[in-house]
Amino acid sequence: MAASPVYGGGSAGAVHSSNASGFAFDSGLEIRTRSVEQTLLPLVSQITTLINHKDNIKKSDKTLQAIQRVGQAVNLAVGRFVKVGEAIANENWDLKEEINVACIEAKQAGETIAALTDGTKLNQLESDGQITILTDKTGVVQAARLLLSSVTKVLLLADRVVIKQIVTSRNKVLATMERLEKVNSFQEFVQIFSQFGNEMVEFAHLTGDRQNDLKDEKKKARMAVARAVLEKGTMMLLTASKTCLRHPSCDSAHKNKEGVFNRMRVALDKVIEIVTDCKPNGETDSSSVSIFAGIKELKLNIEALRENLSFEPKENLSAALEVILERVEDFTDSAYTSHEHREHILELSAQARTELRQFVSVWMQAQSRKTKSAAEELELSILKISHSLNELRKELHRTATQLAADLLKFHADHVVLKALKVTGVEGNLEALAEYACKLSEQKEQLVETCRLLRHVSSTEPLEITCIHAEETFQVTGQQIISAAETLTLHPSSKIAKENLDVFCEAWASQISDMAILLREISDASEGRRGEKYDQLSLPKPVKNSANLKSLKPDKADSEEQAKIAKLGLKLGLLTSDADCEVEKWEDQDNEIVRHGRNMSRMAYSLYLFTRGEGPLKTSQDLIHFLEVFAAEGLKLTSSVQSFSKQLKDDDKLMLLLEINKLIPLCHQLQTITKTSLQSKVLLKVDKCITKIRSMMALVVQLLSLCYKLLKKMENSRWVSATNKDITDGNT
Numbered sequence: 233m234a235a236s237p238v239y240g241g242g243s244a245g246a247v248h249s250s251n252a253s254g255f256a257f258d259s260g261l262e263i264r265t266r267s268v269e270q271t272l273l274p275l276v277s278q279i280t281t282l283i284n285h286k287d288n289i290k291k292s293d294k295t296l297q298a299i300q301r302v303g304q305a306v307n308l309a310v311g312r313f314v315k316v317g318e319a320i321a322n323e324n325w326d327l328k329e330e331i332n333v334a335c336i337e338a339k340q341a342g343e344t345i346a347a348l349t350d351g352t353k354l355n356q357l358e359s360d361g362q363i364t365i366l367t368d369k370t371g372v373v374q375a376a377r378l379l380l381s382s383v384t385k386v387l388l389l390a391d392r393v394v395i396k397q398i399v400t401s402r403n404k405v406l407a408t409m410e411r412l413e414k415v416n417s418f419q420e421f422v423q424i425f426s427q428f429g430n431e432m433v434e435f436a437h438l439t440g441d442r443q444n445d446l447k448d449e450k451k452k453a454r455m456a457v458a459r460a461v462l463e464k465g466t467m468m469l470l471t472a473s474k475t476c477l478r479h480p481s482c483d484s485a486h487k488n489k490e491g492v493f494n495r496m497r498v499a500l501d502k503v504i505e506i507v508t509d510c511k512p513n514g515e516t517d518s519s520s521v522s523i524f525a526g527i528k529e530l531k532l533n534i535e536a537l538r539e540n541l542s543f544e545p546k547e548n549l550s551a552a553l554e555v556i557l558e559r560v561e562d563f564t565d566s567a568y569t570s571h572e573h574r575e576h577i578l579e580l581s582a583q584a585r586t587e588l589r590q591f592v593s594v595w596m597q598a599q600s601r602k603t604k605s606a607a608e609e610l611e612l613s614i615l616k617i618s619h620s621l622n623e624l625r626k627e628l629h630r631t632a633t634q635l636a637a638d639l640l641k642f643h644a645d646h647v648v649l650k651a652l653k654v655t656g657v658e659g660n661l662e663a664l665a666e667y668a669c670k671l672s673e674q675k676e677q678l679v680e681t682c683r684l685l686r687h688v689s690s691t692e693p694l695e696i697t698c699i700h701a702e703e704t705f706q707v708t709g710q711q712i713i714s715a716a717e718t719l720t721l722h723p724s725s726k727i728a729k730e731n732l733d734v735f736c737e738a739w740a741s742q743i744s745d746m747a748i749l750l751r752e753i754s755d756a757s758e759g760r761r762g763e764k765y766d767q768l769s770l771p772k773p774v775k776n777s778a779n780l781k782s783l784k785p786d787k788a789d790s791e792e793q794a795k796i797a798k799l800g801l802k803l804g805l806l807t808s809d810a811d812c813e814v815e816k817w818e819d820q821d822n823e824i825v826r827h828g829r830n831m832s833r834m835a836y837s838l839y840l841f842t843r844g845e846g847p848l849k850t851s852q853d854l855i856h857f858l859e860v861f862a863a864e865g866l867k868l869t870s871s872v873q874s875f876s877k878q879l880k881d882d883d884k885l886m887l888l889l890e891i892n893k894l895i896p897l898c899h900q901l902q903t904i905t906k907t908s909l910q911s912k913v914l915l916k917v918d919k920c921i922t923k924i925r926s927m928m929a930l931v932v933q934l935l936s937l938c939y940k941l942l943k944k945m946e947n948s949r950w951v952s953a954t955n956k957d958i959t960d961g962n963t
Contacts, residue, residue, distance in 0.1 A: 264509070265391065265445040303349025310342030310379065317386045324393050334385040341379035348375065398442060398507050401435045402500050412469070413493055418477055425470060432466055439503055446506075453693035455506050457700035461499035464738050468492045468711070471731040475718060478727045484717040488731070491711050522695050523628060523687040524757070526556040527621050534614055537595055553588055557581050559687060560624070563631055566680055573631040580624040587617040625688075629757050632684040636750050639681055643743060648674060649736045652712065656719030656732060664720045668713045675709030678746070685749070690756045697749055704742045711735050800842025803921060806928040807836045813935035824875060827868035828935045834861050835928050838921065858920060862901040865927060869895050872934060875942075883941050890937060894930045897923060 314335045321331035408428040415421045436459065443455040472489040479485050521529075530552045560581055564574050594613040598606040648671050655663040679702050686698035712735045719728040810832035817825045834857065840846025848854060869891045876884045876891075901923060 264447055264451075265442075266447055300349050303346045306379075307342040307346035310338055310383070313383065313386070314339050314342075317390065320390050320393060324396070327389050327392060331386060331389045334382045334389065337382035338379055338386060341375045341382060344375040345379065394438075394442070395507050398435075398438045399504060401431065401438055402504055405431045405435050406497070406500060409469075409493065409496065412473060413489075415473075416477075418474075421473060421477060425473070429466070432462070436463065439507075442507055450692045450696065451506050453696040455503065457696060458499045458502040458506070460700070461704075462496060462503075464741070465492055465496045465499070467734055468738065469496065471727070471734045472715075474727050475715075475725075475731045478725060479718065479722055482718055482721060484714045484721070485728070488711055488714040488718065488735075491707060491714070495707055522689050523556055523559050524625060524690045525692075526552065526559070527625050528690070530556065531618055531621055534591065534617060538610070538614070549588060549592065553584060557584070560628065562687060563628060563684060566684065568635055568677060568680060569631060573627070573634075576627050577624070577631065580620065580627055584617070584620045584624055587613075587620045591617045628684075629688045629754075632681070632688045633750060633754060636681050636685055636746070639677060640743065640747050640750070643674060643678075646736070646740055646743075649712070649739060652716040653719075653729075653732060653736065656716050657723050657729065659720055659723035661720055664716060668716065671709060671713060675705050678705045682746070685753055688757065689753055694749070694753055694756060697752075701742060701746055701749060705739075708735060708739050708742065712739060800839050800921065803835055803842070803925045803928065804839040806925060806932060807832045807839060809932045810835075810928060810935065813932055813939065816939050823871040824868065824935070824938050827864055827871055828931055830864050831861065831868065831928065831931055834864065835924060838924060842921065854917070854920070858901050858904060861924065861927075862898045865894060865898040865901075865931075868931065868934070869898070872938060875938060878945060879941055883944070887934075887937060887941065890930065890934055894927060894934070897927045897930070901927075 317331055317335045317338075321328040321335070324331070405428070408424060408431055411424050412421065412428060415424060439455065439459055443452055443459065446452045446455065469489075469492045472485070472492045475485045476482075476489045530549065533549060533552070560577060563569050563577055569577075591613040594606075594609050598610045648667055651667045652664070652671065655667055682698050682702035682705065686695050686702070689695045689698055712732070715728070715732040715735045719725065719732050722728050810828060814820075814825055814829050814832065819825065837846050837848060838857065841848040848857060872887060872891055876887045879887065901920075904920065
């Protein structure tokens with residue numbers, strides 16, 4: 233049975249909820265999929281609302297009835313939930329007992345909540361017309377915890393049904409693949425392949441739903457590449473198998489076919505590893521960390537020593553740097569790295585070693601001296617080693633991306649693939665050897681480039697995609713050569729020609745995918761972290777302008793650098809606070825949320841600049857940034873003003889006072905951008921950062937205040953609507 237959409241995929245981790253009334257829920261179960269999480273959240277919200285209504289023991293009759301209605305609604309929802317759970321249990325005997333036990337617990341908890349909120353059973357009327365009810369606060373909280381715990385168990389057990397479906401589907405695909413591999417006649421092959429195609433479609437749907445449901449981005453990327461192998465492999469399996477049937481004594485045809493079947497089996501196994509969250513034979517994920525990730529971690533450890541003067545950093549930091557530099561050897565040892573890039577990388581590597589040794593020395597002195605001058609020296613040393621690591625990172629990025637871009641451009645017309653096709657049709661074995669050698673060289677170059685791109689990938693999903701590209705070029709290159717050999721031996725074979733065409737198309741498709749991957753790596757390296765920069769590309773500076781000045785002069789004042797770095801750190805923390813406030817809102821399309829999110833994203837790009845990273849490079853970039861940021865701030869104030877019109881006078885006044893603090897700062901920022909001399913902007917970088925930091929502090933306050941006032945307004949409306957319903961019912 234297909235699990236109900238309400239159970240559309242979850243797996244085991246922790247669900248936690250708490251509120252001011254003291255209610256806290258922690259199931260001890262990890263939720264790894266979005267559908268389980270989204271199913272639980274409304275129930276958590278309802279119960280939280282119910283418990284919050286208990287804060288005031290004295291309840292009016294109308295409020296009492298409203299509470300009773302919420303309790304009954306929870307019970308009815310649980311009843312419907314339990315029916316679906318029982319239906320799933322009846323069709324899955326291996327999980328039936330566990331699901332039924334959890335369903336019984338959920339049903340009992342729902343009935344308990346309904347009983348504890350039933351005002352008709354209590355007759356504790358007092359002289360002032362108030363009713364004392366829900367005095368058994370512990371009972372309601374315990375029932376709520378039991379309800380959420382049991383519902384979570386049902387969801388996760390139902391999710392095991394989804395996992396079982398995927399495993400069963402995989403087993404069917406594998407069994408049919410084994411039959412296909414052994415088939416000896418075209419007629420039998422056609423019948424079995426038709427069945428295989430249907431099974432692959434079912435498997436693709438199940439795994440596609442699972443991929444979209446996964447919360448872990450790394451697992452999602454792993455699932456995506458495994459599914460890509462299976463999708464492209466299905467057509468390869470068809471043509472490779474047909475070629476073997478037509479030319480059963482051809483070794484190259486059998487080699488070509490075996491390569492397809494083996495890779496598809498590996499991909500099927502990977503899917504099962506992901507959905508069951510396990511590795512064969514107790515293996516662990518031992519994929520190496522990229523150079524970029526290593527540099528990022530090393531910088532964080534260095535910066536952490538500002539506040540931690542009791543830690544012994546020398547051996548740990550030096551070892552971490554040596555691990556990074558050992559991976560850098562992939563660049564310096566590569567035959568495809570230009571002499572200029574190699575020399576620069578070696579120079580920057582040596583500089584990083586020197587700066588780290590000096591940092592450790594300064595840090596050790598700061599331990600004993602603990603003076604202001606020692607702290608300033610430490611700060612400067614941190615800036616120097618961070619700068620060295622940044623420069624090394626940038627040079628590695630330039631080397632890898634330039635090599636990749638040149639390769640993609642050089643191989644865009646697929647000359648070698650076209651030559652292999654012509655050679656095959658002509659039956660020219662001598663030419664085949666020549667072009668096979670050229671394709672092998674191209675393959676090795678692409679494989680090594682993917683390896684270098686992996687080193688400069690700043691996220692795990694991008695690393696996984698690089699590994700996939702590397703493996704695809706490695707395998708497909710060999711398969712193209714074997715397919716071309718088969719065609720050359722049988723030049724009049726239409727099936728052999730069709731087979732070579734399919735593998736060449738797969739190669740061309742991977743070249744296109746690599747171009748997309750290259751753009752994604754560059755975006756991530758520049759700080760355009762997916763949604764962090766969507767719809768927020770800063771206006772591009774005018775090209776061919778001789779007046780553009782770098783925001784990072786070669787000989788910047790060290791004291792000024794330290795000041796900017798400190799301001800940037802505070803700004804970075806504020807963007808984190810703003811993001812947390814944004815995430816509270818249910819309506820993510822709300823205008824206030826949208827403008828607040830935009831300001832946070834742009835402020836983050838300024839924070840990256842203070843670290844020597846991100847999209848801001850020139851004075852013109854900064855001017856455009858300030859213009860856009862100020863305009864976004866005014867849009868936010870306008871949206872907040874519109875919202876304030878819905879509030880009561882006291883709340884409106886409180887909100888307007890905060891708005892009036894932000895508007896002048898926006899206008900001041902606009903004034904700075906109108907200066908005719910860019911040099912003045914450069915001299916005011918620290919003042920700009922300070923002003924934007926002040927603005928972001930106000931944005932955080934505004935987002936928080938607007939959210940609280942919105943909830944207050946919604947609760948007021950809910951009570952009013954409930955009272956109206958009760959009044960209408962009485963009449």
